[in-house]
Amino acid sequence: MHRILLVDDEYLEREVLKMILAKKPDLYQVVGEADNGEDALRFVKSHPVDIVIMDIKMPRMTGLDAARLMKEYSKKIGVILVTAYNDFEFAQHAVKYSVDDYLLKPTRPESIFEALASTIKKISLYSEKTTSPWTQAEDVFMGLCMKGDYMGGKKFLQKVREARFESYEKEREVLKKLLSCLLKMAESFRIEVEKSLKTKVDEQLKGSQTKDQYFDILELIFEEIFEVIIRDKRVDYGEEMTYALQYIEKNLTRTLTLESAASYMNISPHYFSKLFKGQVGENFIDYVTDRKVERAKELIEGTDHPLSAIAFELGFNEANYFSKVFKKKTGMTPSNFRKAVEERRSEEQELLRKSQPLGVKWMI
Known part of the structure; x- marks a missing residue:
């Protein structure tokens, strides 16, 4: 029994699909419905689903966007997209995001069952090989x-x-x-x-x-x-300096000085400084700064925290000083780095929004 999720913003479209699938109750079970891509994505993350049959044009999130995110979440979920016209650009996007099949409206029951059989074969092969x-x-x-x-x-x-x-x-x-x-x-x-x-x-x-x-x-x-x-x-740890490196990593978001690290190691700051440079290959301050900047990049890219909050979290008392350090290490200011990340994501999203097919009723 294969579990099917139906996704279409038109109620009657979903009802027609359910009528068609009901002709083979021993093979297919409709386990859920959604009228937009966002709800569909949430459903597959919280319920077992084998195949999603999804319209491409829907509010809030297109079927193509949802298909991409579903495939990123699990390649074992089969996705069949439904479009109203045979558009080459759409087909290119569908292939790019590993859509298993797509149907053109109006379509007949036999075409739906053929697409389902093909998709089942694909996801079963993937399961066997992966x-x-x-x-x-x-x-x-x-x-x-x-x-x-x-x-x-x-x-x-x-x-x-x-x-x-x-x-x-x-x-x-x-x-x-x-x-x-x-x-x-x-x-x-x-x-x-x-x-x-x-x-x-x-x-x-x-x-x-x-x-x-x-x-x-x-x-x-x-x-x-x-x-x-x-x-x-x-x-x-065996190697003495490993204690210091672990200590530094654990305390990146705290006040971290050569003296505090030396105290942790129970040796003098002067000796610790020489030992650190000899074993790590760079001085203590440069190493700590590099690690803080790397952590800042992760926070800027992965969160929407204000840059001033990120600076404070990493022990920089002044946002301007944090910006100077960040630029020296990366070649760009924190704000420019975040802008570049946002622009890249925006470009990726724009590529996914070019397919806007018109809705057409199913043929039974």
């Missing part, structure tokens, strides 16, 4: 955490946050594994995680919240655990 990259996520993350690799663990969490999973179920499975890793890690290092945080995560995982909401809490637990590990040096 192994989930998150199969061993728990082992990888646990390995990083148990080694006390704060930087590695943080980057891993960020990759998972940005990832598009092959299904909603796989996303929840990975999130639960990450939570389990963190709690096992806390127990191993004898660190007491606030019960309120654990309870909140459990509640989120039982509901239908977004991945970002889960991660906000998971990252709180991750930071809480590593706050203790790095502060108390509970991991034997």
Whole structure:
């Protein structure tokens, strides 16, 4: 039984499709309906769906935009787009964003069933040939955490946050594994995680919240655990300077000085400075500044936080000084960097809005 989501802003269009699919109840089950691309996207992220049959022209989000985002979320979801006219430019976009098939209105039931059969074959082949990259996520993350690799663990969490999973179920499975890793890690290092945080995560995982909401809490637990590990040096890194690098990464958003890092290492600032330059290859101030700028770029690109707030978060007391440092390292001011990011995204969106077909009724 293949689960179908119908997406069309016209109620009668969806009803006709349901009548057609009802002719083969042993093969197809309509599990949901939506009248716009945004609601359709939310549905596939919270319900198991095999194939989406979607009109291209809809309010709030076109079918082409929604198809692109669905395929980014899970390539195992089949997408059949419906358009009112045979437009070469539309076909180019459909292929570009891995749409599995498209139908021209008016269309007949046999054409719909042919498109469904073709799409089922495509997604089944993909499932057979593709192994989930998150199969061993728990082992990888646990390995990083148990080694006390704060930087590695943080980057891993960020990759998972940005990832598009092959299904909603796989996303929840990975999130639960990450939570389990963190709690096992806390127990191993004898660190007491606030019960309120654990309870909140459990509640989120039982509901239908977004991945970002889960991660906000998971990252709180991750930071809480590593706050203790790095502060108390509970991991034997082997290389002495690794302690300093982990300490720097954990404290990028705090007041970070050569003296505070040297104090953490229990050596004099002068000796620490020489040791750091010799082992890392650049002096302490330059290294810290580089890391702060890289973090600033991530925040500018990934959030809508005011630039002044980002500067303050990274320990810059004056926005003007932050701007000068940022420009020296990147060649552009923070505002210009954000503008460039916005322009790039705008251009990408504009490419997706060129197809505007007219609606035509189905033929039964």
